Amino acid sequence: MDSALVIGGTRFIGRHLVEDLLEHEYDVTIFNRGNSENPFADDDRVAHVEGDRTNDTALESAAMTVDPDAVFDCVAYHPKDVHAATRIFDDCEAYVYVSSGAAYGAEEIPKREDETTLEPCSAEQATDDTFETYGNRKAEGDRAVFAAADNGIRAMAVRPPIVYGPHDHTERLDWWIDRVNRFDRVVVPGDGTNLRHRVFVEDVASALRIVAERGDAGEAYNVGDRRLVTLEEMVDLIAESLETSVDLVHAGPRELAAGDIDLDDYPLYRSYPHVLSTAKLAALGWESTPLEAAMDRSVAAHLESDRDGDDNGPDREAEERVLSILDTL
Incomplete structure (x- = not known):
């Protein structure tokens, strides 16, 4: 062709x-x-x-x-x-x-x-x-x-x-990149093991x-990343790409309620794992980009843009209320 x-x-x-x-x-x-x-x-x-x-x-x-x-x-x-x-x-x-x-x-x-x-x-x-x-x-x-x-x-x-990846107008990943880039403490919904392909x-x-x-x-x-990572591991990849470190704070439904936040309010969170088999496509000779390289390109594109994904997830003020509650436990 x-x-x-x-x-x-x-x-x-x-x-x-x-x-x-x-x-x-x-x-x-x-x-x-x-x-x-x-x-x-x-x-x-x-x-x-x-x-x-x-x-x-x-x-x-x-x-x-x-x-x-x-x-x-x-x-x-x-x-x-x-x-x-x-x-x-x-x-x-x-x-x-x-x-x-x-x-x-x-x-x-x-x-x-x-x-x-x-x-x-x-x-x-x-x-x-x-x-x-x-x-x-x-x-x-x-x-x-x-x-x-x-x-x-x-x-x-x-x-x-x-x-x-670059040029993503949904800004779902941008929300997480922005959080990791701006704050020392990042709230991760649930126990961090959420798996969404x-x-x-x-x-x-x-x-x-x-x-x-x-x-x-x-x-x-x-078609999907050949190696899957949990939501917490995704945040770790973002931090590595930004060459920074963050304190990941897990919050369940009861803790999130302090900020009037639901688990599903977080972008890329899904209560039940969503995983696609990619073996059929791989059999055609297709390969996926290593996750570290994919995240590096995504983060670089984010930093060059004006995207913050702010409309996709909880606002920081609400999360601060959750963090305050967790600090007293």
């Missing part, structure tokens, strides 16, 4: 995907509405077609204009988007849909592509725009990929869990390309 169309391509996963494709000598075109700043505006290696991906006519026009070998769908949030794209790009060599680990409907450890059941999706959920139906809609997008493959289209899905954004990008090149039609592939 020589040419790629990235639906999206300027914000986070899509931005890193474009960079990965360029490194592997693809001719790249991005397709989006142009509402976000285009980091490739001055790069003559990247063409841009403007249009709304939810408009089938615009997508059909892009297909005729670009005629790509591979299509990467980074911003399909409703099943109808996947159905339309697989129909419009049915003659491409590969269509890869960015799904999500949230598509899984069963709490199993680990969650495996060919074993763990997916979320159901009603007709009402399929057209909803709220966060509560995100996993349902992603799961139904996966089923649209499987249906397309049954019709002879080389369509595949990639399922990442929480994605982190995460994945470095550059590894999602390489996974998408590798699945397009080597994946099997009708298959889904989990």
Whole structure:
């Protein structure tokens, strides 16, 4: 394959995907509405077609204009988007849909592509725009990929869990980096052993390309850090990258109540472990970035930005009340 169309391509996963494709000598075109700043505006290696991906006519026009070998769908949030794209790009060599680990409907450890059941999706959920139906809609997008493959289209899905790294507009990891960078004492919810699978954004990008090149039609592939760390270990990695040290203070529900804080108020916390098996993707030759290197790049990007993730977690004043209570115990 020589040419790629990235639906999206300027914000986070899509931005890193474009960079990965360029490194592997693809001719790249991005397709989006142009509402976000285009980091490739001055790069003559990247063409841009403007249009709304939810408009089938615009997508059909892009297909005729670009005629790509591979299509990467980074911003399909409703099943109808996947159905339309697989129909419009049915003659491409590969269509890869960015799904999500949230598509899984069963709490199993680990969650495996060919074993763990997916979320159901009603007709009402399929057209909803709220966060509560995100996993349902992603799961139904996966089923649209499987249906397309049954019709002879080389369509595949990639399922990442929480994605982190440079240009992450969610700022979930930024909240933790900011805490470690500014304070000597950092509150860690629970006992610190909370386990929620995460994945470095550059590894999602390489996974998408590798699945397009080597994946099997009708298959889904989990992508996640090959070595998992607990929430406390993640904070330790941040501290090491910042070349600092912090006092980690564990706080359970009773202690957090002093600050009117719930465990789930903390970004990247999840009460039940969320772990994806990545063996299927690794069998294609994909590798993940060592955690220390991934965190170093994430921290460096944070320090160069104005992000603090402040909207993602408890405010420091509330945490200080918790720390005061703990100091008296």
